Amino acid sequence: MYARLSQLVRQLPRPSTTAALSASRARPTSPTPRPAAMSSARTIHTAGCIVIGDEVLGGKTVDTNSAYFAKYCFSLGIALKRIEVIPDDEEDIVEATRRMSANYDFVVTSGGIGPTHDDITYQSIAKAFDLPLTLHQEAFERMKRLSKPHPSQPNFDWNVPSPALTAKRRMVEVPLDKSRDLSEQVLFLDESLWVPVVVANGNVHILPGIPRLFEKLLDCLKPRLLPRLTDPEGKGIHRILFATPMAESAVAGYLTELAAKVEPKGVKVGSYPRWHKKHNSVTLVGRDQELLESLVPEVEAAIQGHRVTLEDERDGENESDQDS
Numbered sequence: 001m002y003a004r005l006s007q008l009v010r011q012l013p014r015p016s017t018t019a020a021l022s023a024s025r026a027r028p029t030s031p032t033p034r035p036a037a038m039s040s041a042r043t044i045h046t047a048g049c050i051v052i053g054d055e056v057l058g059g060k061t062v063d064t065n066s067a068y069f070a071k072y073c074f075s076l077g078i079a080l081k082r083i084e085v086i087p088d089d090e091e092d093i094v095e096a097t098r099r100m101s102a103n104y105d106f107v108v109t110s111g112g113i114g115p116t117h118d119d120i121t122y123q124s125i126a127k128a129f130d131l132p133l134t135l136h137q138e139a140f141e142r143m144k145r146l147s148k149p150h151p152s153q154p155n156f157d158w159n160v161p162s163p164a165l166t167a168k169r170r171m172v173e174v175p176l177d178k179s180r181d182l183s184e185q186v187l188f189l190d191e192s193l194w195v196p197v198v199v200a201n202g203n204v205h206i207l208p209g210i211p212r213l214f215e216k217l218l219d220c221l222k223p224r225l226l227p228r229l230t231d232p233e234g235k236g237i238h239r240i241l242f243a244t245p246m247a248e249s250a251v252a253g254y255l256t257e258l259a260a261k262v263e264p265k266g267v268k269v270g271s272y273p274r275w276h277k278k279h280n281s282v283t284l285v286g287r288d289q290e291l292l293e294s295l296v297p298e299v300e301a302a303i304q305g306h307r308v309t310l311e312d313e314r315d316g317e318n319e320s321d322q323d324s
Contacts, residue, residue, distance in 0.1 A: 041202075044228045047078045048100040051085040052093060052112040052121055053209060065110040065207075065214045072218055076229055077236040077287065078106060088112055093124035101129075101201045106225070108218070111209030115167035121206060122198070126175035129201045136186055139172040142194035174198045174206075189220035197221060231287070238289045240296065243279035243314045244305030254302045255282065258295075265291060278315045279305070 049069045055061040066083045073080040081104055086092040093112075100107045112121030126133050144158050156164055175198065176185055187197040197217050198206040205221070207214050244251060248271055259269040267286035274280050282303055284292050296307055308314060 042105055042228070043230060044078055044105040044225060045230060046104040047073050047080045047106040047108075048104040049080065049083045050093075050096050050100060050107070050109045051083070051209075052088060052109055053085075054087050054118070056085050056111075057087055063110075064211050065209065068211070068215050069108060069110075069218065074239075075236045076222070076225065077231045078229065088118045088120055090120055090124045090127065093121060094128040097125050097128045097200070097204055101204050105203060107204045109204065109206050110214055113171060113206065113208055115170050119170070122170075122174050125200050125204060125206060129175065129177075129204075131175040131177055131200065133173045134176045135169060136172050136174050136176070136196070138188070139174070139186060139194060139196050140169065142188070143168065143172060146192070146194040175200050177201075187221070187224070189217055193217070237285060237287055238292055240284045240292050241308050241311065242282040242284075242299055242303060242305045243308045243311065244282055244303040245279055246304055248273050248280055251280075251282065251303045258299070258302075262286075262291075262295065267291060267295070274311065277312065279311075281311050 047069075049066050051063050051066050053061065053063075056063045063085065066085075070080050070083070082100070084096055084100075086096050093109075097107070097109065109121060109125070112119050112124075123133055125131075149156055153164060156162070158165065174186060174196075176182065177200075185199050187199065189197060193213070193216070195208055195213060195217065200206065207217055251271065255269055255271055262269065262284075265286075266288060267284055270281075270283040270285065272281040272283070282299065282305065284295060284299065286292055300306060306314060
């Protein structure tokens with residue numbers, strides 16, 4: 001099952017990213033990484049997500065991990081500031097992880113930690129923070145105990161050197177800072193999985209790209225994050241959704257006035273067209289639920305709409321075009 005870590009990044013030809021960029025411009029200088037001790041202890045206000053994989057950029061695989069992470073951050077009240085999709089290219093990974101680590105409190109990467117030559121996330125992040133790649137013995141023992149033999153490898157032996165064994169070991173050779181507590185850098189969050197969450201520079205959390213594993217490990221990480229949130233109870237951010245039969249252009253003036261009034265109080269106003277549907281959407285987003293609730297009657301009256309739970313709640317069976 002876990003050998004599938006290699007299947008995500010595989011069939012597309014690797015783009016010549018380095019050559020293309022150097023021909024047009026020099027790569028930007030990465031900001032100085034925040035010290036690891038500072039990164040691992042600070043309150044989490046902001047987050048960033050790096051999706052690594054040629055197959056995503058080439059259209060072979062649809063990325064769902066970043067969408068899951070966005071909902072995850074919203075539910076915890078973490079401001080997700082940036083999502084980037086980058087190729088399996090060492091320089092790109094080095095630059096992105098350094099920059100994200102320096103700029104945001106909580107960073108996750110998705111993909112590129114399988115057994116094949118193009119799974120280079122661990123080695124690239126090791127380079128980003130000047131860390132050695134080290135075989136993590138506990139992870140290796142867990143791999144041997146919990147992973148199932150693949151039908152194509154009936155004679156595989158963990159005790160006999162082979163190309164397959166070398167490939168498997170690559171998945172547990174991780175960047176480690178020997179000056180820091182090892183238990184804070186390699187997190188085993190689920191007893192049924194050998195795959196750990198590796199934490200580099202205190203705030204870069206390296207996760208597999210397989211959605212089922214990505215989601216499970218992220219969910220298991222939540223108890224470790226809660227004490228470091230702005231709201232330790234994890235109440236998150238609140239969203240109120242409205243459906244309006246009016247065109248966006250018809251409500252634009254009111255929404256502009258409303259935004260000017262409430263955004264200084266931490267409330268964001270959004271408007272979203274829904275083509276060929278009977279209703280468009282308006283949202284209020286903020287941390288102060290009481291304030292949001294107090295705005296509902298005014299907004300419903302001004303947009304001639306209703307508060308809803310789902311966008312299509314009032315569309316009915318018949319659809320009609322909506323202009324904007």
